[in-house]
Structure formats: C-alpha cells, structure tokens
Amino acid sequence: MKLKIAVLPGDGIGPEITQQSVKVLKAVADRFDHHFQFEDALVGAAAIDLLDNPLPEATLELCKKSDAVLFGAIGHPKYDNNPDAKVRPEQGLLQLRKGLGLFANIRPVKAYDKLIEQSPLKADRIAGADMVIYRELTGGIYFGDKFTTEDGQSATDVCTYSVEEISRMAHLAFKAAEKRSKKLTLVDKANVLETSRLWRKTVTAIGKEYPEVELDFLFVDNAAMQMILNPTQFDVILTENMFGDILSDEASVIGGSIGLLASASVGKENAMFEPIHGSYPQATGKGIANPVASILSAAMLLEHFGLVEEAEAVKKAVELSIKLNVCTIDINKDNHYTTEKVGDFLEGLISEVD
Amino acid sequence: MKLKIAVLPGDGIGPEITQQSVKVLKAVADRFDHHFQFEDALVGAAAIDLLDNPLPEATLELCKKSDAVLFGAIGHPKYDNNPDAKVRPEQGLLQLRKGLGLFANIRPVKAYDKLIEQSPLKADRIAGADMVIYRELTGGIYFGDKFTTEDGQSATDVCTYSVEEISRMAHLAFKAAEKRSKKLTLVDKANVLETSRLWRKTVTAIGKEYPEVELDFLFVDNAAMQMILNPTQFDVILTENMFGDILSDEASVIGGSIGLLASASVGKENAMFEPIHGSYPQATGKGIANPVASILSAAMLLEHFGLVEEAEAVKKAVELSIKLNVCTIDINKDNHYTTEKVGDFLEGLISEVD
Ligand SMILES: [Mg+2]
Ligand SMILES: [Mg+2]
CATH class of the missing domain: 3.40.718.10 (Isopropylmalate Dehydrogenase)
Structure with a gap:
C-alpha cells in the first residue's frame, strides 16, 4: 500500500517521540512491502515562533493532501503562562481538527x-x-x-x-x-x-x-x-x-x-493519530519521554487503512517490550531505557522476520 | 431545640432503615434534651398503592409544615418493569424536591x-x-x-x-x-x-x-x-x-x-435527608439492609440545625460500630448483625452518658 503521511511533531517532547513512530512505520513498510512517504510540517508553538500562526496554511494544505496525519504534541509554557498571548499553540490542534473535519x-x-x-x-x-x-x-x-x-x-x-x-x-x-x-x-x-x-x-x-x-x-x-x-x-x-x-x-x-x-x-476524508499525553516541556530533549503512546497511535493509523497484520506486529512488539521491561523511566524506574533506545528496540522487533 | 420532623419511609427497605434513624434521633433528643416530634407520611409506591399518587397532597403539606424531612427510599419493581405505568414511584421524589424548593x-x-x-x-x-x-x-x-x-x-x-x-x-x-x-x-x-x-x-x-x-x-x-x-x-x-x-x-x-x-x-425553607442508596426491594423485611446511610443522614439533619455536638455523637457511634464490626452483612460477611441490632447498638452508644 502507498500512503502519504504528514508528520506534525509539534512542541516539547513531540519531535523525539514522533521520530520513533516514523522509525517504526518505516520498519513496517520494509517488512510488509509498503510504500510510506513522510513529510514534516510545523504546528503549535514551533509554528508561532517562526510564522506567528499555530496552524500555517501550508501545514493544513499538506494534511489535506495526505492520507493521514501523525501528530506529536502541542503546547509550550511561554504561551501558557502569558494571559495576554493572542495566539496559543493549542489553537493549532483545534483548527486542524476543524479544517480536516475530524x-x-x-x-x-x-x-x-x-x-x-x-x-x-x-x-x-x-x-x-x-x-x-x-x-x-x-x-x-x-x-x-x-x-x-x-x-x-x-x-x-x-x-x-x-x-x-x-x-x-x-x-x-x-x-x-x-x-x-x-x-x-x-x-x-x-x-x-x-x-x-x-x-x-x-x-x-x-x-x-x-x-x-x-x-x-x-x-x-x-x-x-x-x-x-x-x-x-x-x-x-x-x-x-x-x-x-x-x-x-x-x-x-x-x-x-x-x-x-x-x-x-x-x-x-482525513484521519489524524496522536498520543493523548501533552508536550511535557520539562522533559524535552532529555531522552526520558515514553514513545509508546505515539507508536501505538501509528498502529492505529495502520489499522485505519486495514493493515491489521501490520498493526498487530506493532502492538505485539510493544507488549513484548513492556514484558521485557525495555521501557522509559516512567515505567521502568530502576534500569530504564532512553526514548530512542525504546524506539530502536521496537524497530528491531518489527524488522525481525520470524 | 424543638424540631418537627416529617418521616417518609417510602418503599422496599425504606421503612426498616428509617425506623433505626428515628430511634437514633430519639436517643439524641433524650441525651441532649431536645424535643423532636415525628410524623409519618406516605410516598412512592406505597402511596400509589393506596392513593394512586406518588406524592399525596397531605404528604407535601406535612413536609412544608415540618422543619425537616427524613426520607427513606423509593421505587418498586412492579412499576419499574411496567413501561405502561403512568405514575412512577420516583416521581414522588422529584415532585417533593420541586415542591419544597430543594x-x-x-x-x-x-x-x-x-x-x-x-x-x-x-x-x-x-x-x-x-x-x-x-x-x-x-x-x-x-x-x-x-x-x-x-x-x-x-x-x-x-x-x-x-x-x-x-x-x-x-x-x-x-x-x-x-x-x-x-x-x-x-x-x-x-x-x-x-x-x-x-x-x-x-x-x-x-x-x-x-x-x-x-x-x-x-x-x-x-x-x-x-x-x-x-x-x-x-x-x-x-x-x-x-x-x-x-x-x-x-x-x-x-x-x-x-x-x-x-x-x-x-x-x-426546607431540607430533606436521605441515604443515597435505593429501595433494594429484594432485601425488604429480611433484616439485612444497612441502616447506617439513613442514620448518617439523620446526623446531617442535626448538623443542618447547628446541633454539631449531637451530629458528632452519631458519627462517632457509627465509626465505633464499624471498628467493632457491628455491621450488616454487606460489610460484615461472617458474623453480621441485623438492621435492627445495628440500630439498637448505635442507640445504646448514643444514650450512654460518658
Ligand atoms: Mg478532556
Ligand atoms: Mg446520578
């Protein structure tokens, strides 16, 4: 299957977790012989900083042209704590839902x-x-x-x-x-x-x-x-x-x-996939964010397009990683893995042909 | 203090639990030298059976003239399971709340x-x-x-x-x-x-x-x-x-x-006190209903009129009864007391001058 996926990493831990999901989706494409094309776009505080707009026109256009949107997280304290801020990162998400008719x-x-x-x-x-x-x-x-x-x-x-x-x-x-x-x-x-x-x-x-x-x-x-x-x-x-x-x-x-x-x-016409957690700004760049919610969102993306076996492969990999305690610090207190290491492990499990 | 209390036992286990609360309130009146006057009235299925009205005019009048209403429970399966029933016991409660402006x-x-x-x-x-x-x-x-x-x-x-x-x-x-x-x-x-x-x-x-x-x-x-x-x-x-x-x-x-x-x-102008549980028809008359929710409602009645020490005496008695496992079968599985015995025990604790 050919799928065009818009990737909107957003703010805080959004980019680092989304990166793991893309990695996992690429492993799925390789193993099951699909062609997934990824294109990144700005949203949220990242978009306000550069373009003064939480949902730039180009981002909405890309999402509309894509088969699916992989969304990271949105929100930054510099806007949360400013009651005078006229544009807020969260508006990007609401506008996106509305613009795509979700x-x-x-x-x-x-x-x-x-x-x-x-x-x-x-x-x-x-x-x-x-x-x-x-x-x-x-x-x-x-x-x-x-x-x-x-x-x-x-x-x-x-x-x-x-x-x-x-x-x-x-x-x-x-x-x-x-x-x-x-x-x-x-x-x-x-x-x-x-x-x-x-x-x-x-x-x-x-x-x-x-x-x-x-x-x-x-x-x-x-x-x-x-x-x-x-x-x-x-x-x-x-x-x-x-x-x-x-x-x-x-x-x-x-x-x-x-x-x-x-x-x-x-x-x-459209569908968007995202973890339910927020942008967790305090954790940004520390490698402690759990990528699994984003990766399971990617599994929902696969399921949405009828790729049931592929989605199962991702979910089974996640279950095994939890069983083996290959988890970030929120779950594995004593001997935790980084965001990237968890992503690598899941990628490896999926790539492994059994 | 003089209080005129309308007692509306209602249906199912309503009468047997309300009886324990009245007993407890009488013990409070004795010990703290108050004068509580109780008068019973019909409500719910019991009222429909006799007068074809879940809230007879006389009941509402009594409640309006009283300082407080002690309410048992309402509802009977013979009305629940009949979709054609034009009057339902539960209407009695809604009409009462409305009639008393609660x-x-x-x-x-x-x-x-x-x-x-x-x-x-x-x-x-x-x-x-x-x-x-x-x-x-x-x-x-x-x-x-x-x-x-x-x-x-x-x-x-x-x-x-x-x-x-x-x-x-x-x-x-x-x-x-x-x-x-x-x-x-x-x-x-x-x-x-x-x-x-x-x-x-x-x-x-x-x-x-x-x-x-x-x-x-x-x-x-x-x-x-x-x-x-x-x-x-x-x-x-x-x-x-x-x-x-x-x-x-x-x-x-x-x-x-x-x-x-x-x-x-x-x-x-008015206030009504009741357990949050229902009429539990299957338990009616078996002596297994827990009277504590009704008795704690009576404590809220006391509190409502500023009788703080009196309310405390009731709540402390309840706490002690739970600690000592003098409880009905829902709480004390192995060696339970009847509805009446729990009421008697609490009455005794309150009457005891320390
Ligand atoms: Mg919510
Ligand atoms: Mg409710």
Whole structure:
C-alpha cells in the first residue's frame, strides 16, 4: 500500500517521540512491502515562533493532501503562562481538527498486566480491561450557541445533535465492535435529555444493520461509576462530545500509565493519530519521554487503512517490550531505557522476520 | 431545640432503615434534651398503592409544615418493569424536591479505614479521603428547554444558569468549607462553556466574602480523573447539576460501601435527608439492609440545625460500630448483625452518658 503521511511533531517532547513512530512505520513498510512517504510540517508553538500562526496554511494544505496525519504534541509554557498571548499553540490542534473535519475521537484503553501495579485501581478490578471509546468531537454543547444576557445575570449554552451527526458516529462504533468483542455500550442521559433520546433512537435503529453486535445503554452517571467498579465489562463505548470528554479522561487513568495511550481522530476524508499525553516541556530533549503512546497511535493509523497484520506486529512488539521491561523511566524506574533506545528496540522487533 | 420532623419511609427497605434513624434521633433528643416530634407520611409506591399518587397532597403539606424531612427510599419493581405505568414511584421524589424548593444536593464521601479493603481503589489512594460534594439540583441542562425538530432530524437541550442560582449554592458551599478544611474546588468547564464562565466569575466574587477559604478550579474532565488518582486532595466540591450528578456518583463508589452514604437536599425553607442508596426491594423485611446511610443522614439533619455536638455523637457511634464490626452483612460477611441490632447498638452508644 502507498500512503502519504504528514508528520506534525509539534512542541516539547513531540519531535523525539514522533521520530520513533516514523522509525517504526518505516520498519513496517520494509517488512510488509509498503510504500510510506513522510513529510514534516510545523504546528503549535514551533509554528508561532517562526510564522506567528499555530496552524500555517501550508501545514493544513499538506494534511489535506495526505492520507493521514501523525501528530506529536502541542503546547509550550511561554504561551501558557502569558494571559495576554493572542495566539496559543493549542489553537493549532483545534483548527486542524476543524479544517480536516475530524468528527470522531477514538481512544483505546488497555490494562497491561505488567503495569497493574501502577494503576490506582485494585488488580482484580482492572486486570483484563480492554475497551475503546468513540467520542463525538465536533457537536453538542461544546460547539453550540452560547451567550450571556446583557445585564450579565444569566448565561446559556445550547446542546444540539442531528441524526446525521449521530449516524456517522454510530456506524464507526458498530464497525469497530464487529471487529472486537461485538459489544457496544451507548452512554447517554436519555432519562433526562432530549439529545440523548435522539442518540438512543438513532443508534438503536442503526444497530439493526449490525445484528451480531450486542447493544446496551448506560446513563452517564452510572457509566462514571462502572468505569471504576468494573471496567472489564466494556468493549466499545459510544457517546456524545461532553460525556466522551469526561469518560475518556476518567478511563485514561485506570490503566496506570498515560504514557501508553494512543488516539485517533477520524473524519470523512482525513484521519489524524496522536498520543493523548501533552508536550511535557520539562522533559524535552532529555531522552526520558515514553514513545509508546505515539507508536501505538501509528498502529492505529495502520489499522485505519486495514493493515491489521501490520498493526498487530506493532502492538505485539510493544507488549513484548513492556514484558521485557525495555521501557522509559516512567515505567521502568530502576534500569530504564532512553526514548530512542525504546524506539530502536521496537524497530528491531518489527524488522525481525520470524 | 424543638424540631418537627416529617418521616417518609417510602418503599422496599425504606421503612426498616428509617425506623433505626428515628430511634437514633430519639436517643439524641433524650441525651441532649431536645424535643423532636415525628410524623409519618406516605410516598412512592406505597402511596400509589393506596392513593394512586406518588406524592399525596397531605404528604407535601406535612413536609412544608415540618422543619425537616427524613426520607427513606423509593421505587418498586412492579412499576419499574411496567413501561405502561403512568405514575412512577420516583416521581414522588422529584415532585417533593420541586415542591419544597430543594436546590442543593449535598453528599459527603468518607473513606473508613475498616472498609478500604472493599474499595475499588488501592489503599494508598483512598485512605483518608473525606470530601463533600455540593451539587446544584434544580437548574442547568436537566431543567432547561428541550425539543426535537418537527422532522425528527435534530434535538436540542438548553443549559441556563443565573447569578442568583449560582450565588445561593456558592454561599452554602463556602459556609461548609469554613467549617471543614477551608478548601473549595469549583468544578466546571470554563474553557468551553458560557455557563461555566458565569459560575467561575460569580463564585470568585463571592469567595471574597470568605477570605479564609482557599478557592480553586478544576475542569470536569480533569476532576473525573483526580477523583480516582488522588481523592484525598478534595475538601468541598461545588458544581452545577449535571457535573454534580456524574461526579457524585463516581465519588460514591470510591469509598467501598454505598450502604454508608448519606445526603441532604436543602432549600430556602426546607431540607430533606436521605441515604443515597435505593429501595433494594429484594432485601425488604429480611433484616439485612444497612441502616447506617439513613442514620448518617439523620446526623446531617442535626448538623443542618447547628446541633454539631449531637451530629458528632452519631458519627462517632457509627465509626465505633464499624471498628467493632457491628455491621450488616454487606460489610460484615461472617458474623453480621441485623438492621435492627445495628440500630439498637448505635442507640445504646448514643444514650450512654460518658
Ligand atoms: Mg478532556
Ligand atoms: Mg446520578
């Protein structure tokens, strides 16, 4: 397969982790006989510094022309700590999502046996947890009309969803469930919210097209409890923007290491892959950043294009590296490897023809 | 002090647990020389069965005339499992909250050392957690306009908050923080929502009247993570209706036993006290229901009227009973006490003049 991949390393540890992912993707291309073409572009603080724009026109154009975007991380303290800053690095990410029409955010959460010790949950609760959250990303209350009355005495936010917005999410989530354990949980608040009732009605109707997938429903308050009490019950979770924001962040901490969590943001024409962690500026250039979340994002990229065997090869390599403790300092306190060494090890595992 | 207390036992285990609370309150009245007058009234399925109304007029009248309402639990499977049922027991509770103008829901969450084993969180995370959540109960998106377009293609929910609604909540929460560890965390999503920005602005302004209380802010998605990662950081949490629904349910499971969690719902003129658990119909009449959540709700009632020493006496008795394992089967598996025996034991501890 030929793929044109835009690489947006961004700020902080972004460049050094993205470099490992590119290395891994190149090893995959070699072994499985694909042709991946990489092109770098500026985004975030790096782009503001040079061009006074967190998302330069050329970057957006490159992303649109590419099959996929591999994104590092964004954000720099010199902008965070300046309340007068008119352009902020984070705007680059929001504009990119909007510019590429990325309406679905996909976040897998998996408990690695080796890391259960680091989880805030007891081992018997978290062992075996393996879920993926499909969060609607461009609708709902975050993007609705919002206003304050002229006297400043009252404020309003409007939450709207259309059948079309819900349908395209539902199809993505059902298709994912078909390839996993065939269980889809819609999280809503249908006992109270009109938008939730539309979600439930629409998703139920679409569910008939996926008869193998078992569909169930959970109110968001209950879902927030179940995520702690019994996270292994979940396979694919589908939910609207704000509930997805809350639940996916809650889910991100139960596994014990945020340095391993990948994500995809998917639209009709484009798709972007990035670790869920930030730019971690204090760690920049020290070789201590964990590249695995970025590398697993690259695995999601492969999966997105149907390269299932290739994605499996990457994920298996990661699992082996964790088992063997070939890990950065966040996971391996005593005898840790550098960012680059972890990347090299994974590259080596993938290149090895078995 | 003279208090007129309306007792609404409700359904399922409601009557048997409420009976223990009344017993405990009578012991408090005796020991501290108060005069508490109790009057029972019907609510929920029990009221539907007799009067075809989950909240009979006479019940609401009694509650309005009383100083406080002691509420048991509501809900019965014969209505839950009947989708055609036009009146549902739960409507009794909603109508009661509305009829009494109860705008604040208050939920303490405390990790008892003895129960840490039962918590889904690891001991080092949960030990020492002791917080109280102030949730706005009658505003926001749950009570805003909601509609679906005529073609059924789009649905909307509106979230509105006024300065007045926010202010009365803020004063309650700041006053609570003054009496506790003097730390108040406002949970919002002020980086996105207009209503959240009004919350932040209003609460910040009111904070100047409470200079001893340290005020900080947390986005709701981050709060959902912090509740698992580090729950001991919280003292008083203040938040709007929907965020409060999600967070207080999430918080309710970290302590390890829902059978211990009390709540208060407070308005300008009235206040109601109830366990957070449901009517648990399968346990009805078996003597296995844990009365402690209801008894701790009675302690909140005492606190609400400034009877701090009295409330402490109840809470200390509960702590001792847990330490001594004088507990129902949900907590003491091997050698459990009945609902009534636990009530008797607590009554005895309180009556004992030291
Ligand atoms: Mg978030
Ligand atoms: Mg709830």
